[in-house]
Amino acid sequence: MSATSPSARKAGxxxxxxxxxxxxxxxxxxxxxxxxxxxxxxxMIFLPRSEILSLEEIAALAxxxxxxxxxxxxxxxxxPLARRGAVDCAKLIGGLIGQGLEELTLTTNASRLxxxxxxxxxxxxxxxxxxxxxxxxxxxxxxxxxxxxxSVLNGIAVAAAQGFQIxxxxxxxxxxxxxxxxxxxxxxxxxxxxLSLIETMPLGVIDDxxxxxxxxxxxxxxxxxxxxxxxxxxxxxxxxxxYLQVADYGTRLxxxxxxxxxxxxxxxxxxxxxxxxxxxxxxxxDNVDLRAALRSDDPAAVDAAVDRALRLKPKAHDxxxxxxxxxxHMNVTGx
Numbered sequence: 001m002s003a004t005s006p007s008a009r010k011a012g013x014x015x016x017x018x019x020x021x022x023x024x025x026x027x028x029x030x031x032x033x034x035x036x037x038x039x040x041x042x043x044m045i046f047l048p049r050s051e052i053l054s055l056e057e058i059a060a061l062a063x064x065x066x067x068x069x070x071x072x073x074x075x076x077x078x079x080p081l082a083r084r085g086a087v088d089c090a091k092l093i094g095g096l097i098g099q100g101l102e103e104l105t106l107t108t109n110a111s112r113l114x115x116x117x118x119x120x121x122x123x124x125x126x127x128x129x130x131x132x133x134x135x136x137x138x139x140x141x142x143x144x145x146x147x148x149x150x151s152v153l154n155g156i157a158v159a160a161a162q163g164f165q166i167x168x169x170x171x172x173x174x175x176x177x178x179x180x181x182x183x184x185x186x187x188x189x190x191x192x193x194x195l196s197l198i199e200t201m202p203l204g205v206i207d208d209x210x211x212x213x214x215x216x217x218x219x220x221x222x223x224x225x226x227x228x229x230x231x232x233x234x235x236x237x238x239x240x241x242x243y244l245q246v247a248d249y250g251t252r253l254x255x256x257x258x259x260x261x262x263x264x265x266x267x268x269x270x271x272x273x274x275x276x277x278x279x280x281x282x283x284x285x286d287n288v289d290l291r292a293a294l295r296s297d298d299p300a301a302v303d304a305a306v307d308r309a310l311r312l313k314p315k316a317h318d319x320x321x322x323x324x325x326x327x328x329h330m331n332v333t334g335x
Contacts, residue, residue, distance in 0.1 A: 010068050010303065013068050013069055014310065015313040016310070016313065021069075021270055022071045022072065022268050023073075023074070025075075025270075026075055026271075026272050027076050027078065027080070027273050027274040028076070028274060029078045029080065030078045030274050030275075031046050031077070031083070032082060032109070033079055033082055033109070033112075033147075034109055034111070035145040036171075037142075037145070052275055055092070056092070057294050057295075059089060059093055062092075062096060064303070064306070065306075066096050069100070070100075071100070073093060073101060073104050074105045074107060075105070076106075076107045077107075079109050081111075081113065082112070083274075090104065090119070090125060091119075091124075093123075094123035094124030094125065095124075097124045103127070104124055105127045105128065106125055106127075107130075108128060108130060109130070110131075110155035110156050112155065113128070113130070113152075113155030113156065113159050114154050114155040114158040114159075127164065128165070129167045129168075130167070130168055132168050132169070132170060133177050134177045134184075135184065136180065160191065160192075160193075165194075166194070167193060168184070168193050168194070168196070170195060170196070170198065171198045171199075172198065172217060172220055173213045173215060181197065182228075185228065185246065189249025189250075192251060194253070196253075196255070196256055197217055197255055198256040199215070199216070200215075217257040224253070229247035230244040230245070230246060230253060240256050241254030243255075276294065277290070278305070278306065280313035281313060281314050286314075288309035289305065290306070
């Protein structure tokens with residue numbers, strides 16, 4: 001396996017449209033202990049373990065990216081904490097903080113967060129995004145199919161007590177959680193959490209009708225503005241959200257709206273699946289195999305593969321609710 005020291009700086013990453021790539025989302029696994037209706041089909045087929053990168057290979061990729069100027073890495077899944085050794089992998093990558101890497105973060109459904117919060121803190125993670133679409137137990141059970149709300153809320157509480165900055169990611173779903181978005185914002189604010197609202201994305205074939213479930217964040221924002229004092233913010237975290245300051249609580253509201261407000265002009269990120277496929281865009285199938293490059297005897301193979309991938313990065317995604325943009329589900333590449 002080829003290896004790269006972050007101290008051996010190389011040419012930075014940019015795509016064919018001049019956008020600098022400074023943010024990589026690394027998936028630890030495509031497996032998840034939930035089956036959220038907007039994300040997956042009920043009966044999913046996951047990758048065989050033989051196709052998944054080892055944790056050492058994932059850390060090696062992180063070193064390659066940091067050497068090329070990547071400043072932020074987010075660990076994703078599936079559910080990343082469902083991968084045995086996930087915290088050990090986080091510690092390997094967290095060792096790059098201060099050596100070019102500025103921040104390591106995590107997205108999780110929090111079902112196993114209570115167990116791993118201390119280890120994640122030790123790894124150098126300070127911000128965690130938690131996917132939580134409702135605090136109603138019956139709705140939670142319906143949306144996630146397999147989730148346990150009590151364990152999720154406990155995981156959030158333990159992480160908050162550990163000192164993590166928590167942001168709740170809530171997919172806005174018409175007819176499911178549209179009536180509790182304001183209450184979710186108030187709950188987040190009273191606990192010191194930020195909230196990001198996300199429009200449903202047409203990725204993979206699911207059992208539900210995405211057109212029926214779609215809820216425009218333009219409408220949601222207007223409704224929230226009647227209840228809360230929302231102020232435009234220049235705050236950025238490296239992701240696609242546009243932020244508003246919630247003056248009532250001193251927290252932030254993020255809006256991720258791939259359908260009503262395309263954010264591709266400022267895209268600074270790429271994604272690597274758990275099997276080592278580099279996806280340049282969440283809404284396109286084009287990918288480059290980094291696993292083969294990692295396992296080759298050519299020390300320049302990974303850099304060459306990444307450069308080839310960036311030449312393929314599209315200018316924008318092209319989402320349409322009535323047709324999935326990709327065959328793969330969200331869990332393959334992470335959020």
